[in-house]
Amino acid sequence: MSNDRILMKDLSEGKELFPIRVINNYNKYLPGFAYNIGNDFSESVNDEIRKENGGKIPVKGCHCEFDEKTQTWCGPDCECESRSAISFDPKNRIVENPLSYDFYEEFYIECGLHCYCRGKCNRRILPGPHALKKLHLEYFRDKGYGVIVDQPVSTGMPICEYRGLVSIREKDMLNPSHYQEDLLVDNKRIHFIIDAAESGNVSRFINHSCAANLIQICVYSSIPSLRKIPPIPRVALVACRDIRPGTELTFDYGSEYFKDRNLRCLCYELCCFNPADDWALKTKNLRETQNQTRSNKKFNERHFDETKDIQNVIELDSDDDDDDF
Numbered sequence: 001m002s003n004d005r006i007l008m009k010d011l012s013e014g015k016e017l018f019p020i021r022v023i024n025n026y027n028k029y030l031p032g033f034a035y036n037i038g039n040d041f042s043e044s045v046n047d048e049i050r051k052e053n054g055g056k057i058p059v060k061g062c063h064c065e066f067d068e069k070t071q072t073w074c075g076p077d078c079e080c081e082s083r084s085a086i087s088f089d090p091k092n093r094i095v096e097n098p099l100s101y102d103f104y105e106e107f108y109i110e111c112g113l114h115c116y117c118r119g120k121c122n123r124r125i126l127p128g129p130h131a132l133k134k135l136h137l138e139y140f141r142d143k144g145y146g147v148i149v150d151q152p153v154s155t156g157m158p159i160c161e162y163r164g165l166v167s168i169r170e171k172d173m174l175n176p177s178h179y180q181e182d183l184l185v186d187n188k189r190i191h192f193i194i195d196a197a198e199s200g201n202v203s204r205f206i207n208h209s210c211a212a213n214l215i216q217i218c219v220y221s222s223i224p225s226l227r228k229i230p231p232i233p234r235v236a237l238v239a240c241r242d243i244r245p246g247t248e249l250t251f252d253y254g255s256e257y258f259k260d261r262n263l264r265c266l267c268y269e270l271c272c273f274n275p276a277d278d279w280a281l282k283t284k285n286l287r288e289t290q291n292q293t294r295s296n297k298k299f300n301e302r303h304f305d306e307t308k309d310i311q312n313v314i315e316l317d318s319d320d321d322d323d324d325f
């Protein structure tokens, strides 16, 4: 075992299914924020929802019947499935070809209470409010805290949700913090963001990389109206590479992030679009990167049974047979 100094046994203080320990071998700094496993909505977002819908959220679901033979509700003919721009394999819990998706255009529609299955099928990228994989927080001298995954994760597997205060950029006048994630620009050109400066979950500590191992995917509950904004989607962070245990998780903050804040990127990847002054000295070489990708893939093929979610949150009727962790 290592001599790492553990500042906190569980960042979430019992709110996640698996404790997220905080390692800091350099100082005693602990970030201040409220750990939250749900999104809050700012007043202006609530106003928009009420204005558009007279207090109601317009939703339609699928009409799938329970199939005795397969013992499942929603199969390939599910209307929620066919309106999703993203394919998801619920059995292995894998989003197909995650690298080919465009965050602003494409989305996944999960079944919900408005479906005949009432959300009991397992078409859920985000089946519950908790982080899906074992994670911990670690302090790095050059960039502060980051999030490390403690189990292998295969390409396409969801890790957690980006949570915080859902806000409208133009109306809520938030200061650009380091904890903001675009949600969507709706068809009235309203720009929604999630701000995790004051409240959020473990995902607010995930750092940027130009060769990130996670991507953001918009997830709607049931069928979103095409004319109106609500229901507001949630943002799932999904692996777009095979990830070994002990790896830092990253996603791409987008070039605007660096422009708005006048920052340089510290990822030192070959493809870095905003390299720091010492990039040439520290960057990885191509062969190294390719070998790593190949060996991660092989590793995950051998350890696929360790890639499972922390808990099978979908099985609604099995309260007492939780996984033994």
Ligand SMILES: [Zn+2]
Residues within 6 Å of the ligand: 062, 063, 064, 073, 074, 075, 078, 079, 080, 081, 111, 115, 117
């Ligand atoms: Zn269905």
Ligand SMILES: [Zn+2]
Residues within 6 Å of the ligand: 062, 064, 073, 074, 078, 080, 111, 112, 115, 117, 118, 119, 120, 121, 122, 123
């Ligand atoms: Zn369903």
Ligand SMILES: [Zn+2]
Residues within 6 Å of the ligand: 061, 062, 063, 074, 078, 079, 080, 081, 110, 111, 112, 115, 116, 117, 222
């Ligand atoms: Zn459905």
